[in-house]
Ligand SMILES: *[C@@H]1O[C@H](CO)[C@@H](O)[C@H](O)[C@H]1NC(C)=O
Ligand SMILES: *[C@@H]1O[C@H](CO)[C@@H](O)[C@H](O)[C@H]1NC(C)=O
Ligand SMILES: *[C@@H]1O[C@H](CO)[C@@H](O)[C@H](O)[C@H]1NC(C)=O
Ligand SMILES: *[C@@H]1O[C@H](CO)[C@@H](O)[C@H](O)[C@H]1NC(C)=O
């Protein structure tokens with residue numbers, strides 16, 4: 001009897017006779033053991049690299065299915081929208097599940113937590129099915145009595161073993177962090193702060209452990225230090241003076257990349273919308289990105305979203321990444337380049353090989369929007385549906 005034929009084989013036979021309904025009988029029978037399958041039809045596909053013509057994308061359980069393998073799939077009409085990979089926010093500070101829910105609502109399916117002070121609290125954000133996936137960074141390496149050192153001291157009380165006093169402490173400090181399992185080492189370049197020798201020693205110690213380094217900078221001088229220390233990634237952008245041509249070419253030669261977090265730089269430069277904070281000029285941050293882009297230095301999307309009162313500026317989760325894409329376009333990226341900065345390129349430079357693109361076998365992190373963000377970046381805001389690891393977000397999408 002046909003009902004005893006294994007599912008795949010019967011589907012093959014049935015597709016020849018084009019009896020989709022009989023195929024669904026089988027799907028019901030096998031539903032308990034077979035992952036849910038969805039065929040999203042009538043969508044143009046930004047696959048992480050480029051826009052493909054109208055077609056169909058299959059979700060098979062937690063991953064993207066093979067093209068054409070629609071047997072037993074529930075059909076969703078994408079209504080000529082654009083399907084794109086879930087967005088990746090490379091720089092944010094979610095601290096609880098509500099923050100992850102907000103990220104999910106806005107189609108941010110992966111977030112990199114840029115500072116973990118209490119490993120157990122950070123780990124509690126990881127691996128929740130149907131919620132934004134979380135990648136954790138180390139405690140930031142900061143000097144005693146620096147702005148960030150004081151933040152560490154405020155969070156951890158009198159226990160300052162996590163502060164870095166000098167270069168001879170670099171190896172043990174990095175080893176202590178590596179021991180709890182962060183995905184990268186976070187360093188802080190600031191004035192006053194870690195001296196060049198200490199910053200460079202921390203980078204070498206991290207590299208010896210095969211750990212990526214991400215260095216915070218907020219000004220020209222800090223950026224010089226971060227470049228000289230050969231950090232793999234330089235986060236934020238200066239507000240005082242853009243990098244010189246020499247600095248930019250040194251970054252290119254050293255394969256250093258940028259996550260400018262224009263959103264928070266703009267928030268810092270313009271408090272309460274009108275007043276300009278003295279000594280800060282947001283055009284400098286835009287000009288920095290323009291120079292990087294011109295020199296083919298990879299620029300990734302990060303918002304610095306956080307809801308921590310007392311820190312430089314509060315930035316909302318999720319919606320801010322869409323704003324960041326707009327700011328990257330303002331700084332000279334084409335809309336597709338901005339989209340890649342939050343999808344395929346972000347995944348590439350973070351070795352997230354299972355995501356960031358729409359291709360068979362990749363995580364089914366997907367965002368469906370009305371309109372075409374490859375032409376008009378603001379179309380990413382017209383959210384229609386979001387899937388996280390194949391699970392649709394059904395608790396209401398973010399609006400602007
Ligand atoms: C989450 O999953 C990743 C990848 O499987 C694993 O490395 C990590 O330890 C998990 N974290 C928790 C808190 O379960
Ligand atoms: C950090 O805190 C110490 C002690 O309160 C203070 O003396 C120092 O000025 C602070 N550092 C900065 C950069 O604000
Ligand atoms: C201080 O922090 C370190 C690193 O997290 C930890 O191993 C140590 O137990 C803490 N000491 C105290 C007194 O809390
Ligand atoms: C480095 O800092 C540690 C911790 O404060 C201190 O014990 C050590 O003497 C310092 N080493 C040098 C070479 O200054």
Ligand SMILES: *[C@@H]1O[C@H](CO)[C@@H](O)[C@H](O)[C@H]1NC(C)=O
Pocket residue numbers: 242281282283284287
């Ligand atoms: C702000 O920065 C831009 C870009 O570097 C520069 O052209 C402009 O003169 C600066 N404005 C002020 C007020 O310094």
Ligand SMILES: *[C@@H]1O[C@H](CO)[C@@H](O)[C@H](O)[C@H]1NC(C)=O
Pocket residue numbers: 095096097098099307308
């Ligand atoms: C998460 O933190 C925010 C403050 O940023 C707070 O309003 C909210 O209640 C917290 N949610 C949970 C579930 O703890």
Ligand SMILES: *[C@@H]1O[C@H](CO)[C@@H](O)[C@H](O)[C@H]1NC(C)=O
Pocket residue numbers: 080371372
């Ligand atoms: C589909 O959407 C694109 C871009 O938004 C538009 O140019 C095209 O006319 C639409 N096609 C149909 C059949 O609606």
Ligand SMILES: [Zn+2]
Pocket residue numbers: 091092093114304
């Ligand atoms: Zn940050």
